[in-house]
Amino acid sequence: MNLYPFVESIAGDAALSEDLEKLKDYEWLLGRVYEKIPPKSGSGTFELPEPQVIRVGTQTIIKNFRDISQKLKREPDMVSRYLMKELASAGSYEEGSGQLVLSVKVSSKVLKQLLDMFVKSYVKCPTCGSIDTHIEKRGKVWILVCEACGAEQTLKPF
Ligand SMILES: [Zn+2]
Structure with a gap:
């Protein structure tokens, strides 16, 4: 019996759901960012560089x-x-x-x-x-x- 395709499919799903989690976080963050920006503020949007x-x-x-x-x-x-x-x-x-x-x-x-x-x-x-x-x-x-x-x-x- 060849188990390989089965193993691969589980690994694939795990990676996929991890990506989906990241995507959700990203969308959530993006939503938060847009909430804070007033719709129209003079000369376009200004983005402060992220402090390192x-x-x-x-x-x-x-x-x-x-x-x-x-x-x-x-x-x-x-x-x-x-x-x-x-x-x-x-x-x-x-x-x-x-x-x-x-x-x-x-x-x-x-x-x-x-x-x-x-x-x-x-x-x-x-x-x-x-x-x-x-x-x-x-x-x-x-x-x-x-x-x-x-x-x-x-x-x-x-
Ligand atoms: Zn001014």
């Missing part, structure tokens, strides 16, 4: 920190100061590697949420939703200036 996070002991390293800052058109120093303030943590940006090293254990999920908050408060134009903005410091006042629609918004300095 590694944790070493009590430190958390964001490997692609420079890329993230560049996408947001903000100095890494400013973005890192924001994260350190929110996490009440020390940290240092490494110019050479483009990494941010935080002296705290924090998950990539929390970092993503903080970066989303940063985008909402310090990057995105509240008038048109564009992220083509910059911050002007006038004395002690910070102004978010939109390059797309020209709107200005006073920000809370940090």
